[in-house]
Amino acid sequence: MSLLLRTRQLSVRFGGLCALDGVELELGAGEILGLIGPNGAGKTTLLNVLSGFQRPTVGEVELDGRTITRWDAPRRARAGISRTFQDVRLFEEMSVQENCEVAVVGCGGRRSTARTQATQALELLDLQGSAHVLARDLPYGLQRRVGLARALCARPRVLLLDEPAAGLNDDESAAMAETVRAIHAELGCGVVVIEHDVRMILGLSHRVHVLDHGVTLRVGSPDEIRTDPDVVTAYLGEEVHA
Numbered sequence: 001m002s003l004l005l006r007t008r009q010l011s012v013r014f015g016g017l018c019a020l021d022g023v024e025l026e027l028g029a030g031e032i033l034g035l036i037g038p039n040g041a042g043k044t045t046l047l048n049v050l051s052g053f054q055r056p057t058v059g060e061v062e063l064d065g066r067t068i069t070r071w072d073a074p075r076r077a078r079a080g081i082s083r084t085f086q087d088v089r090l091f092e093e094m095s096v097q098e099n100c101e102v103a104v105v106g107c108g109g110r111r112s113t114a115r116t117q118a119t120q121a122l123e124l125l126d127l128q129g130s131a132h133v134l135a136r137d138l139p140y141g142l143q144r145r146v147g148l149a150r151a152l153c154a155r156p157r158v159l160l161l162d163e164p165a166a167g168l169n170d171d172e173s174a175a176m177a178e179t180v181r182a183i184h185a186e187l188g189c190g191v192v193v194i195e196h197d198v199r200m201i202l203g204l205s206h207r208v209h210v211l212d213h214g215v216t217l218r219v220g221s222p223d224e225i226r227t228d229p230d231v232v233t234a235y236l237g238e239e240v241h242a
């Protein structure tokens with residue numbers, strides 16, 4: 001497995017609070033990496049550092065072996081790192097299509113390219129029928145799909161997903177897992193996905209990275225993670241069966 005993205009001894013402090021402490025995350029090319037842990041473990045902070053929304057206090061981020069720690073978010077997006085947000089953050093007064101085109105233009109793409117890539121992303125997520133609907137008029141489940149479509153428009157090499165199934169019901173969560181699989185198959189990108197739905201994340205991921213209180217508790221295959229005594233104690237509560 002060739003390494004696509006990695007962190008070295010990453011720490012983030014907010015005043016006296018250590019949100020991340022010496023975290024070494026590795027994402028292989030074409031890998032789906034699950035990122036799990038209890039509330040406040042540092043998962044979103046880590047995604048923020050990877051996407052350039054948060055500067056680390058200490059440590060480095062590397063893409064293809066190149067240090068990108070000081071690159072801002074737009075530069076990382078141009079280099080192929082795309083993300084979604086836990087709270088979606090669409091432009092509510094824009095149509096679904098426009099929300100997607102903005103992502104490409106914002107990365108320096110031409111309008112014609114933006115139109116083509118937005119249309120393709122909407123097709124991939126089965127959202128063509130909603131292309132001209134204003135984002136604010138969509139039900140919540142579809143808004144989450146648009147957030148994902150927007151992240152795909154720039155054809156990322158690294159896709160960072162912050163709780164894509166948050167607030168979805170069981171059927172919608174299962175559909176979201178299928179969608180992430182389909183995106184991965186289509187684009188072949190590396191994916192880091194934060195998710196509290198343990199069954200979903202263990203079924204979806206090739207490997208799982210477990211954070212607890214800002215430190216790495218364990219990294220392993222889904223089978224190793226679901227039965228690991230420390231992970232069960234800190235997070236799962238009980239062994240999770242496939």
Ligand SMILES: Nc1ncnc2c1ncn2[C@@H]1O[C@H](COP(=O)(O)OP(=O)(O)OP(=O)(O)O)[C@@H](O)[C@H]1O
Binds near residue numbers: 046
């Ligand atoms: N901008 C900030 N300023 C101060 N403290 C912060 C900031 N962002 C996060 N924190 C704190 O850092 C810790 C890690 O937060 P983070 O949101 O990364 O956890 P998380 O694992 O994503 O949690 P959750 O599962 O609840 O989303 C928490 O104690 C949080 O309150």
